Amino acid sequence: MIRFEHVSKRYADGTTAVDDLSFEVAEGELVTLVGPSGCGKTTTMKMVNRLIEPTSGRIFLDGEDIASVDPVELRRRIGYVIQQVGLFPHKTVLENTATVPHLLGWQRKKARARAAELLDLVGLDPAVYGDRYPEQLSGGQRQRVGVARALAADPPVLLMDEPFGAVDPVVRERLQTEFLRLQSQVRKTVLFVTHDIEEAVRLGDRIAVYGEGRIEQFDPPAAVLGTPATPYVADFVGADRGLKRLSVTSIEPGDLEQPPVLHLDDPVDRAAARLTAEGGRWAVVLDHSDGLHGWVSADALHGAAGGTVADHSRRMDAWLPVGASLKQAFSTMLQHDAGWIAVLDGERADHFLGVLTPARLHEALRRSIDADARGAARADVALETVADA
């Protein structure tokens, strides 16, 4: 979709911002460009919509050399989101969002309807925010309007230059999550500039790690973290890259433990006998439709005079859908002060699959690192344990 062929940019003062860059971004792919300040990320991005012209080399959009496309026509195909959102202060949120459709000559009603749809998509209720002015919004809300505006004309390509750079870390993480959800729906081809490796890892299908004007590594996040191509990349992703990996490694069904499972309406005596037979000190308790209710300890059941499991079980809210990241799992464990979390089917959030313990979490992380290093599937990796040593 976007292809750079031996592209260089030398500014008039002799600064080489980009040096012989060649890479390709596939249709619907989100590529993050990450690197320290001044390494050429913004220059790369601005050459795609011809805000900057390369000194040499060629850039193709959908197979067409952009040098031969009228810049104004080119920019209509490319949404552009920057950190200083650049909303028109005297226009309402709805009018701001409808700017490009207006320029494209859409009828007012159609443009406003499209703008309202987009605002909804980025999580801003058009009925509440549509008639406000930019100064009446928080920084995070302004960024969302910026994203909505860039998407309004439905361009196949989005260029995003530090779009979430100006908000605090909590809002930033929320915007990232929402943007990922949005991208899974709209599937744009996205070039996303950031200097934050965590953001690059979280959002990118692939990451281009920049050194001075050059790409040092162009790989999926797990590979950048697991097998940095050069000492420079290793240094840039940091010594705690194992920790960062938590956010790109997802919980798989094979990572889960299967404790005994009881149901709310099981009689206590039968439940206690089953726990004894299975040697468990506790069991997960499911409700009538096999959804998670909580847990019950063997001690509580053995000490009980009768009734059902419902009378002795405790509710448990620490759960995640399968496919959630190990980082979310770890954070959920800490938040609930829990020694395990329940993992439910991602599609049917009411279907219990198993539990993830800290030991299993650690194992999943080690397995995924090994799997990447060997190019194998995670489930096929056998780990050496203390017991084997």
Ligand SMILES: Nc1ncnc2c1ncn2[C@@H]1O[C@H](COP(=O)(O)OP(=O)(O)OP(=O)(O)O)[C@@H](O)[C@H]1O
């Ligand atoms: N108009 C210009 N004239 C001369 N040099 C420039 C110009 N614009 C950028 N540069 C230089 O080109 C290099 C790359 O700049 P660029 O803005 O692409 O970096 P960046 O990676 O986006 O940095 P940051 O993260 O700080 O935005 C820098 O050394 C910068 O000083």
